[in-house]
């Protein structure tokens with residue numbers, strides 16, 4: 429699955445977003461080294477703080493479906509902004525499943541941009557830390 433296809437899946441997932449409070453829709457598609465991919469969208473709640481981001485829902489979808497591989501990349505898309513970067517909590521969730529995840533976004537000109545989780549969450553508290 430290439431970056432364009434992964435972003436297309438994230439775009440599709442953003443259409444299912446339940447975002448009646450912010451009206452900010454997000455979709456994500458996460459790819460594992462098994463070759464399997466999983467999508468998620470944001471799901472808000474009337475008790476605002478309980479809302480869940482698309483990225484964490486995509487990762488939960490993967491784990492719930494028995495995925496045990498390494499997370500390779502995640503595409504994130506919102507029709508409401510260009511370059512929908514993951515929030516801090518989602519960055520921490522990504523690090524849980526890979527310290528090298530590629531984060532694939534789309535800029536204003538529909539050009540694909542990618543970041544590495546190393547740059548978005550430097551000096552992360554990763555699972556290896558508990559083994560120190």
Ligand code: THU
Nearest residue numbers: 450452454470481482513514515
């Ligand atoms: N949101 C995501 O789903 N992912 C992001 O990367 C940024 C924020 C959601 C949370 C909330 O439902 C809405 O977008 C506005 O913050």
